Amino acid sequence: MAAATLARRIGRSGVLPLCCRLPAWDRAARPPPGPAQPPGLPLAPCRSFSNNKIQVELDESSGVAMMKFKSPPVNSLSLEFLTEFSISLEKLENNKACRGVIITSALPKIFSSGLDITEMCGKSIEHYTEFWRAVQEMWLRLYGSNMVTVAAVNGSSPAGGCLVALSCDYRIMAENPKFSIGLNEAQLGIVAPFWFKDTFVNVVGHRIAERSLQLGSLHPAPEALKLGLVDELVPEEKLMEKAAAVMAQWLALPDHARQLTKTMMRKAVLDRLVAHREEDIKNFISFVSKESIQKSLRMYMEMLKKRKS
């Protein structure tokens, strides 16, 4: 049912069914109005579920969920992380008590470091396929979410981390010039997929996207604000307060009209990936399977390891 809802929402015009790989418990019919709770328990105003890598807390009185990335050291988007992320989003999406989600990091200085490079190195074709599908899935859910999504970017956010922020409705960043954000894939010798690019262009426009993507730029927070990559900077200690205020402003609107408007703005770009999903997976596999790419990813990982130790 969840999958059907999502498919209807995203892919109205002749589109593949999405998310067929979701766990059974999520596809099962649930009592429509409230959350699926064991009978007999009192309704708590706050409901949290935490898995390994992401902590989610839903305040049912406000309808706002807080989603905190807590996968040390750098919240990298591993297969496991992405799967948890998609499942968490779907759970919230299908919970009528939830209208908005604030996404932030539980770790200091980093929002998310982006795709986990170990998932792209020395693995099987099957693994690459599963991994890339999980990246797509996460983005389709987040960019196409009916909920209000606010990114509270409390640390650096390169590559896939930047994509997560770009996919939200609003981006607030801690005004620390040491924190940077950007789609810096080109720096690593790899190319951001077309739907990363589409999402970026929708936020900053064609010219800024063209330059930033070619240079693989990581923009310090003040520059990110100037380019429109984030909507607002606030002192780090006020970040969550501000995120809550912005969320309240967005939730003041009637859901239905806001959701249809959001779909209207994002549908073309979502449809494009849905229509080319398998092709996009093939492209990723053929790219990542190249010895030259494997070599440069290995070198990059060596460098990261050395830096750590």
Added chain:
Amino acid sequence: MAAATLARRIGRSGVLPLCCRLPAWDRAARPPPGPAQPPGLPLAPCRSFSNNKIQVELDESSGVAMMKFKSPPVNSLSLEFLTEFSISLEKLENNKACRGVIITSALPKIFSSGLDITEMCGKSIEHYTEFWRAVQEMWLRLYGSNMVTVAAVNGSSPAGGCLVALSCDYRIMAENPKFSIGLNEAQLGIVAPFWFKDTFVNVVGHRIAERSLQLGSLHPAPEALKLGLVDELVPEEKLMEKAAAVMAQWLALPDHARQLTKTMMRKAVLDRLVAHREEDIKNFISFVSKESIQKSLRMYMEMLKKRKS
């Protein structure tokens, strides 16, 4: 002939004939060079025609028409208003003496309040159809006009009023922070149609449009300037003077090249509505026929009535 011209101009690629509903006097062959005047009358340098709701005055020496909305209390876009608007535009479009039109309001504090909600409330399917077609017609004529169109926004301009301004070539607004402008449909629980959105995106870009439409924002004049929603602010008493100066600047260009350039810029968006016109009408009807929407429109009207009294 007029209709054919417009159809050719707007809908080059496989497109419905537009404007077939125009009054016979407008479709009739007219003496090509000058305006259709009874013989014997001297040619006046200034020629005005006024209907119920819009006053039009053409200065044939400058080639500039002044179009003033005068439908109290708030210049709402009723079926009657829209029909007059389209007819006035077509009359000017087909008058070779007219090269540009300045659109403004004859009422204080309001440019136009947008679509007339009474036309959407408790009426028949036939009425909704006729009304929506008139909204489309007005936009196709205005956004696709060969004339230079300057909006002198001398008051607030929500929703459909904002669309009128967005469809012009240039927008000058009175620098009164109490005047606001925006596509605030979402605030009323309704959704701006895709071609309102396309027009908006063409002016302010994707990101600003996405946020503003989802929040149903009404932007005070200074903010509207900052977002690029209007091109210029001037003190209210200088608005018409400035509009005339801007018009003169645009009319300094050779018409033919300017018109072809305008068509090149706007054709894709115009074509999109022309190609989906009947579908768009169906969407409107199915939306407006919903009991939930009728209810929220009734509540909104009640609120307006109370505010007035």
Added chain:
Amino acid sequence: MAAATLARRIGRSGVLPLCCRLPAWDRAARPPPGPAQPPGLPLAPCRSFSNNKIQVELDESSGVAMMKFKSPPVNSLSLEFLTEFSISLEKLENNKACRGVIITSALPKIFSSGLDITEMCGKSIEHYTEFWRAVQEMWLRLYGSNMVTVAAVNGSSPAGGCLVALSCDYRIMAENPKFSIGLNEAQLGIVAPFWFKDTFVNVVGHRIAERSLQLGSLHPAPEALKLGLVDELVPEEKLMEKAAAVMAQWLALPDHARQLTKTMMRKAVLDRLVAHREEDIKNFISFVSKESIQKSLRMYMEMLKKRKS
């Protein structure tokens, strides 16, 4: 054949070998690392070739070519100039020692005056066809170049001159308010082709392009910076130094990822011309063949002649 080859290169989703139509000396197997030089000569770090109208100097140690327009009085884009330009670009493109090109003018005060009007006046259909194909060819090569392209705009740059700058990856302009840049075709009563427009929109966005193209605006350097038409202004004497620094920054990125990213950003617009190339030529011919256009071009040339003398 050149057109077809180029079309294949640009308009594909997987990547074909480049530029198979190259002169034999360029296609010949060459010793991979260095340039093809007669044996016995010492390897020069700098290799230059100069034709009539464009001087090209390649510094093989840095991989950067300097291309200087030197076709007095105003570097107008004649058939001969365009042919030389395309051939020079192709030679560099196929020279593995070349990774970037800086384009500037060897003449004072003018970057390029744009298309040579004498090529459009009183000539045969065959000539118009050949000329327009050469304009297209130049743009397809420059906008689609795999090299980093930096425009060092050291003088005014109207119409086609502006297109050359817009087609580069980065634009630096001398901060002289007497120098202006813009697609001012409308001022001459002609219309910029759709791919000039597409290139412009990709740089400055839809709204600025719409207004600037309709008014045929020539923007003084400071205004051009504000509109995003150029990326940076520097004092004229620092222009080349700055261009070299920007080039070094862009060349710090791995070529392959940067090139694929550039293709991803520009492909849609390049493909559009490739798909409509013959139609675009026909449009040009039918336009330029009109007596009214011929007349206005002749008048314009008379005016230029008078101004000179």
